[in-house]
Amino acid sequence: MTGLAPGPGRAVAAPGRGDGPGLAPRLLSLYTWLLILYAIVPIAVMVVFSFNQAPSGRVTLKWLGFTTAWYGHAFAVADLTDALVHSLEVAFGSMIVSVILGTPLALALARYRFRGKAVTDMVIFADIAAPAVVVGASLLSFFLTLNLPRGLLTILMAHIAFNVAFVVVVVRARVSGLDRALDRAAADLGATPWVAFWKVTFPLILPGIVAAGLLAFALSIDDLIITSFVSGQTLTFPLWIYGAVKTGIPPQVFVLSTFIFLGGVVLTLINTIVVRRNLP
């Protein structure tokens, strides 16, 4: 535990500690880099093997030679592409619906005291804390008893059900961070509550809403466990892969995942740059 000594920040040198960071922070720095390496290794495997030869159309463990052929045939496995399209549809749909449903509740929770608030908090908490298997099993029980055929629609319903809670939490944090006086100021300057919301509150919580939406999108597109219960015969991208693992996955899986990975990274970087620019 001595290794975790709170050393000085780079800017502030601790008295009596000499120049630069001490031994402990240096070891910790090395450790952090090792952890980052650990985090990245599977990603590297994915990217590297997307360039591997695979004579039978299945990814192999052995390095058989470099090829970009799979990138040329990225969409050749039709039902994998379909599954990806399903995933995107569900992710977009659940993102939009859960933001529309969750934002007002977040406002209510952040700004009002009302009867049932504690219960609402508990439900939101439970929705987030409930294990995915339970959420999936309960939704399947429900759909089975209702005799509702499972498919894209039930996947969408399930994804909205878990995304709403995350949207509420993220947007609520943003709303809570907002100075209530801004609302008062708007009202004071003649804005009705409706106008005040759209002219003041909404633009200010918009980054929170966008963040919540992105989180919902990410959670949805990566969900396997809950989806596996309510998907019926419809396959999403993770489900397709999960099924294909049994017989060996085609290299296209790594190719498309590399696309998704790069897309996510690039979007995040752009978002960071835009946010930095907008801040003085």
Place this chain on the structure above:
Amino acid sequence: MSKRSNSGRTIDPALLRGLTEARVSRRGLLQAGALGLGMAALGPLAARTARAAERDWEAWWKQQKPTDELVFANWPYYIDVADKGAKNPSLDDFTKASGIKVKYLEVIQGNAPFYAKIAPVLKAGQSIGYDLMVMTNTWQLTELVMQDWLVPLWKEKLPNFKKYASPSVVSPDYDKGNRYTLAWQSGFTGIAYNPKLTKREITSIDDLWDPAFAGHVGMMSDITELGSVALLKLGIDPAKSTKADWEKAAKVLKEQKDKGLVRQYYDQSYITALEHGDTWISQAWSGDVFQANAKGFKDLKFVAPKEGVMLWHDNMMIPVGAKNPLSALAWMNFYYTPKTAALIEDYVNYVCPVPDAKDVILKDLQDPDVANSVLVFPTEAMYAKAHDFYTFKSYAEYQSWNSVFTPIIQG
């Protein structure tokens, strides 16, 4: 699907049971109060759909209009492919010949899981969206038949079957007279191994119990396969086994697991484990090993152990609610030609249901390895080694098998 209750048949007892239980559920609803909405709909879950057997199927077939579509649900890697998975020559030939477009889906990963997915939909009287699907002669097929969820085939439209089918797939025990099914492929369950890792030849099922391979023995998670191999090891014919035999088999399987011999109980992924070298020796399906050889894992060997092999049949069938049943029939008939069967066989390497395909493979496709393999075109001697699965007569019997073998894989 419309309900035809005026068929003059006496009411099915199961239906009666379902209905009375549904009524209980309504009383339970009042008692349980708060659980409300969830249970209110339990009625439909229990209700039976109209029994398909009541239909006059001949009349039904005659009402069907030809369509230009076919939705085909099959297992992965079970059809010929070209162009890095972009094309299926046999299906393309079919489209060229008939004008029917095929939507080919590799959605079946196992009999039980696939059945569990479609059963609730079929039970609800809804269409599962497939016109044709392929399932093995295990309990789930029996259940499909018992539930009347399969459309009896219209033989008039299947002249090629009569003409080309191997005797081994005509009127099998599990579907007398091929009322519901036509074989897609048959296959042997034997042992695959990597001699470089086992460092010796494998000849016997006992080798799966060899402590020298501890931690590197692959077994199947399909409990029908798992139980059967243990029965063979004990010298019992699975088809004629009894509950007492099953328990004996479970005992040796448990020993095998407890000694740390078993690496994993695999579904189709057993082949990947062999390819990766995680397992050195494994229960295996014949065709998979050939396919693995073909794609570069040349070390892997398939062996029919001296105790015998299991012979199974994967069958094409039409589920009720199919939208393009005539297209399905057309494909079945098209499949039972030496040329189509050869195209597919040369790729999947299981047991071909069309013996005449051998010549096509030898001459047109120039692939003597496949054409001369006893595992693709088995000899009498090979068939003599083969055993059938136990045929379950009731759900209770299946459950009993289940309860003996499931605890082993769920450890």
Place this chain on the structure above:
Amino acid sequence: MAAQLDMPPDMPPAADPMARGARPDRAGSREHLDVRLDGVTKAYGHLVAVDDISLTIERGEFFSLLGPSGCGKSTTLSMIGGFAEPTYGAIYLNGVDVSRQPPYRRDVNTVFQSYALFPHLDVYENVAFGLKRKHVDRKAIERRVRDMLALVDLTGFHDRRPAQLSGGQQQRVALARALVNRPKLLLLDEPLGALDLKLRKQMQLELKRIQSEVGITFLYVTHDQEEAMVMSDRLAVMAGGRIEQVGPPDVVYDSPATEFVAGFLGASNLMAGEVVERGGALARVRLDDGLVVQVARGRLGDRGPRVKVGVRPEKIQVLPAGQPVPEGRNSLEAVVAMTAYIGVSHQYTMEGPDGRSFSAYAQNLGTGPHPARGDRVRLCWHPEHTFVVEPSAPRAAEESSA
């Protein structure tokens, strides 16, 4: 004197017109009224934040609500602004009951303590916000915003976002944003609290200047007594949700009505005693340590017999121990316990005969020797400078010492 104050029934009737304010003729002054609070009370559950306040503010007046934090002054302001509804009572603007009107319908604007500038809008848009809501013609908006920004000395800052402005600039934007709407009443909720001392002094004068230029009624809330005195035409001292005293700063300072006001507004030397003689022009009060102090009869009123007498430190004259005391002054002997030189004056803390401590300020006239620590001195002050307050419940004492 237009201010009037409803007295709680359990208080003795006001006798001192200076301290309590005269009761004006209500009907006659109606058209001059700008803001009138009538028995306004705000309760949150069992907690009463504002307790039965009645108050009238005249048109064009710079009026301050002064009190320690938690005294209810901001709540009162909120109710006038329309951000909170009174639990009981009514608020009249120009004679119209607006108690239940939402803020966006009231002809009142507010400068918030945190300024509450819209962070996503630039200075121009912030100031134009209210005018746009009133659908003022675009050209007129442009002109009025420009003029207003000139008035607060922010020409050229149109495109800045609030985060790019200094505290003082933000404060002026907030002021401009409120004033540009030409409200009948401007509410200011401790608007200078976030500024440093120098800027604050500067802004005090600036605010005063702007108020006199635009001629709008200002209702100013602050806990800073000096600020309130510098700026206000009149002020009301609040404590515990009630108004303790209303009046012009000098009157309230020189004649505090309650022990709390005496303690809160400036420093006081307060001594408990008993009225022993009410006689002629001067009454006499015997302090608890036996010393007798003379008080102008008019300042005693009918208080007593237990009272507290007080004198402001700057009214006390510090004489060397032996020196004779001028005729008619109250005086006592003390020892210098601490001295502090703050440039404009010397401040002393003395210890009286019974250990009571006194403070006294002596203007720095640059003459004579100054008493040092340990010196014996004589303190004296004029009876006219002695004020008398009812000894209040312990709470007021607590607060004044806090």
Place this chain on the structure above:
Amino acid sequence: MSGRGKARAGAGSARAERAPARRRDRRIGKAAVPYLLGLPSWVYLLLFFLVPLASMLALSAAVGDPIVGYSYGGHFAEFLDAIGQYHRQLLRSFYYGALATLVTLAIAYPAAYWIAFHGGRHKSTYLFLIMLPFFVSFVIRTVAWQFILADQGFLFGQLKSWGLISDRFYILSTQWAVIGGLVYNGLAYYVLPLYVAIEKIDRRVVRAAGDLYADPASTFLRVILPLSAPGVFAGFLLVFVTDVGDFVNAQILGGPGTYMVGNVIQDSFFVNQDYPMAAALSSILMFLLMVAIFLYARAFGRERIQEYAA
């Protein structure tokens, strides 16, 4: 202060009769706002979260078989059967979950600490790098580990060819592979809340501890660790619950003895069609996890649950 509040509360209620009646209707209009705002998501969560949970409970008490179908029968014995048959898998899930969560915490903490206190200008870059796995599907990451850990893969295969480890050595299909997979997949979920909590700690407090003669170890144990407890708890919630209910790691990386309760629930639904068993196991899992969270929250201050609900 409190005494005064009470006194004046009396005065306030004495004037109660002065309250104008017309205020009431306006109040109701205003009071409806939060309910109207919350209504859509409430209805949704009721329908697709709470009612399903109830119907899961109902289903766990159903009787029947896959052929006849199931109907509600108050057959609560299913819970006993579930525990009787699958207590090993339940216990194993909690054991794996607890162990994986602890390991995740242990390896995430030093990095979160270093980034928060010494990350300097590049804090967000470090975090971003650790978060990179988020951009790759969970299944793919797990599959990649299957690749890495394969007996003859590029890691162990190489070691074996150099003779550094025995040919028999393997990690895949063992519980260590499963726990390792859980740890990897939970890592980013733990670093983030820990970082947020540690970042919030006032550096001056840390310096004050040093000033008051705390050596680095006790500064960490007595000041930093307690102050980062909210992050530890948030991460625990995210990671532990996810780990206990997981079946993917056990499926892809596990072996014959690593079946977790999630796998059993999956099998019961999708292989055996034993819906009541699946529902009963899910209900038991939910109950046990709620108890675990409650006990944790009890031990470390109850308000924290609300904090993270908020």
